[in-house]
Amino acid sequence: MSKKGKMFWNVICIKALEKLKVASIPIGGCVVLVMSLVLFSPKTLSTRLTILYTNDFHGRYIPIEVAPGSATSQTGDPGGRAISFDRTGKIGGFAYLSTLVQERQAHGPLLLVHGGDTFSDDLLGNLTRGEVVIQLMNALGYDFMALGNHDFDYGLERTQQLQALADFPMRAANILVEATGQPVLGAPVKVMEIADLKVGLLALGYHNTPLTTSRELIRGLSFTSGIEAARPYVQVLRQRADLVIVVSHQGMAVDQVLARQVPGIDVIIGGHSHDWIAPPHQIGGTYLVQALSDGTLVGELVLESEEGHEPQVEAHNYPLWNDKIAADPALVDLIKKWRQLHRPYLEAVIATAIERIDRQYKSQSPFDTLVGDILREETGAEIALLPGVGYGVSLTPGPITREQLYTLLPHPVRMVRAKLIGRQILDILEQSAINLNPRHPLELVGGLIQTSGMSWTVDLDRPRGQRIQNVRIGEASLEPMRSYSVVTHTGMLEGLHRYEAIGQGTEIHRYDRLVVDIVEAWMGRQGQVKAPPGGQIRLISKDRGSAK
Numbered sequence: 001m002s003k004k005g006k007m008f009w010n011v012i013c014i015k016a017l018e019k020l021k022v023a024s025i026p027i028g029g030c031v032v033l034v035m036s037l038v039l040f041s042p043k044t045l046s047t048r049l050t051i052l053y054t055n056d057f058h059g060r061y062i063p064i065e066v067a068p069g070s071a072t073s074q075t076g077d078p079g080g081r082a083i084s085f086d087r088t089g090k091i092g093g094f095a096y097l098s099t100l101v102q103e104r105q106a107h108g109p110l111l112l113v114h115g116g117d118t119f120s121d122d123l124l125g126n127l128t129r130g131e132v133v134i135q136l137m138n139a140l141g142y143d144f145m146a147l148g149n150h151d152f153d154y155g156l157e158r159t160q161q162l163q164a165l166a167d168f169p170m171r172a173a174n175i176l177v178e179a180t181g182q183p184v185l186g187a188p189v190k191v192m193e194i195a196d197l198k199v200g201l202l203a204l205g206y207h208n209t210p211l212t213t214s215r216e217l218i219r220g221l222s223f224t225s226g227i228e229a230a231r232p233y234v235q236v237l238r239q240r241a242d243l244v245i246v247v248s249h250q251g252m253a254v255d256q257v258l259a260r261q262v263p264g265i266d267v268i269i270g271g272h273s274h275d276w277i278a279p280p281h282q283i284g285g286t287y288l289v290q291a292l293s294d295g296t297l298v299g300e301l302v303l304e305s306e307e308g309h310e311p312q313v314e315a316h317n318y319p320l321w322n323d324k325i326a327a328d329p330a331l332v333d334l335i336k337k338w339r340q341l342h343r344p345y346l347e348a349v350i351a352t353a354i355e356r357i358d359r360q361y362k363s364q365s366p367f368d369t370l371v372g373d374i375l376r377e378e379t380g381a382e383i384a385l386l387p388g389v390g391y392g393v394s395l396t397p398g399p400i401t402r403e404q405l406y407t408l409l410p411h412p413v414r415m416v417r418a419k420l421i422g423r424q425i426l427d428i429l430e431q432s433a434i435n436l437n438p439r440h441p442l443e444l445v446g447g448l449i450q451t452s453g454m455s456w457t458v459d460l461d462r463p464r465g466q467r468i469q470n471v472r473i474g475e476a477s478l479e480p481m482r483s484y485s486v487v488t489h490t491g492m493l494e495g496l497h498r499y500e501a502i503g504q505g506t507e508i509h510r511y512d513r514l515v516v517d518i519v520e521a522w523m524g525r526q527g528q529v530k531a532p533p534g535g536q537i538r539l540i541s542k543d544r545g546s547a548k
């Protein structure tokens with residue numbers, strides 16, 4: 001690259017980095033920057049390739065409504081920056097995504113990839129057992145997908161059937177069939193000849209999937225380190241391809257380790273942590289990108305090279321604001337067809353929200369506090385314990401439809417009551433702090449545990465075992481040896497997010513009622529619902545200040 005070119009890149013990059021210093025990044029317009037990438041072997045061709053990427057649809061194929069102060073869910077790693085939309089509006093949806101893909105396609109050869117957590121966490125997604133999103137991705141012409149932890153939500157057999165329906169490979173080098181030792185669903189690599197280039201793609205899944213899903217669903221599979229799994233494949237791809245792209249569902253923190261430890265990767269297109277990485281993060285010769293979640297944002301890298309010159313890459317981000325981009329009529333029709341049969345069931349109004357009820361991931365979540373309150377009311381338990389989860393769409397003021405509620409409670413977990421002693425409750429809270437700030441990024445799993453009927457402080461910067469303080473159950477301090485009645489659900493009982501102490505409780509009673517049905521019935525009885533008063537969980541972390 002010429003000296004002038006390099007300076008130009010630096011100037012733009014610094015400007016973009018300055019923007020990153022603010023605590024909250026508005027997801028507004030389109031970020032453009034130019035970067036240099038020593039992508040491929042010395043031969044430089046005259047070519048242009050557009051790479052579009054998405055991740056973590058979580059079943060979101062229709063637009064969602066967002067507002068300032070709330071992302072699709074609170075995202076990013078603890079200590080990382082909060083991501084917030086800078087305006088209220090409808091965003092996302094496959095009809096709008098399709099228009100964007102076509103528009104970008106008009107500029108030349110295009111590669112379209114997805115970073116996993118694809119088809120579940122949605123009511124129509126569940127009714128079609130994932131098929132609706134796969135068919136819509138076929139319609140858009142996706143080329144490649146990494147398997148996320150939620151891509152086994154209907155069991156391995158269903159994932160295999162969905163792969164048969166998909167026109168693109170759904171793969172992961174680090175998810176192995178125990179019986180054969182081979183990657184699930186086939187070779188985790190694809191080499192495409194596109195725009196006169198050989199593009200090598202490698203898919204990586206989430207090593208901690210067993211901690212985020214029911215064992216039943218992933219029976220016969222083993223989940224290993226994506227970093228170790230990537231090494232041999234990257235070496236081979238490096239020899240066979242001009243450009244090596246890893247599509248990874250490991251989360252930003254682990255992708256950074258991957259970039260440091262496995263040389264030879266040009267770009268890591270991430271997922272799982274729902275980060276919006278703009279401008280691309282650079283580690284050595286590797287660029288890391290990710291495009292938030294729920295199909296709200298599309299990331300783009302445009303690689304251009306001219307004979308005799310070093311290749312240049314431009315990075316763009318396109319938020320799919322519905323008032324800024326037209327819907328593709330063909331996709332509108334296709335979506336209508338899929339919804340037709342189930343429309344009355346999906347659109348049934350459960351209750352009215354008189355204010356926003358947010359789902360948060362790594363701080364106290366008003367929606368989950370409400371669910372905890374409801375479960376306590378149903379059982380008379382002193383406290384409720386629920387996992388911190390990053391999917392779902394916050395409820396906006398107005399009618400709450402069944403499918404809106406369902407995005408927040410999509411998994412078939414049932415209510416459970418148990419007795420735990422104070423010590424065990426403390427262990428569970430401590431485990432949540434470890435999940436958020438572990439010794440190694442590979443141990444990161446889940447969000448902040450959500451509670452009801454109690455207040456507590458978590459200081460992520462203190463040593464293990466001393467991170468939880470001021471625990472009060474109701475009005476009284478927690479007594480380590482006293483027995484408390486607890487309500488939770490079957491996922492937590494199975495040890496989700498390493499909350500093993502729940503399974504060690506006594507007088508465990510499993511109800512035959514799904515948590516989502518209990519919440520739907522309760523909301524129906526209320527007619528009007530609002531966010532419960534917050535402030536019971538105080539989170540301290542030096543990187544993010546103190547947040548309630």
Ligand SMILES: [Zn+2]
Nearest residue numbers: 117148149272
């Ligand atoms: Zn995930």
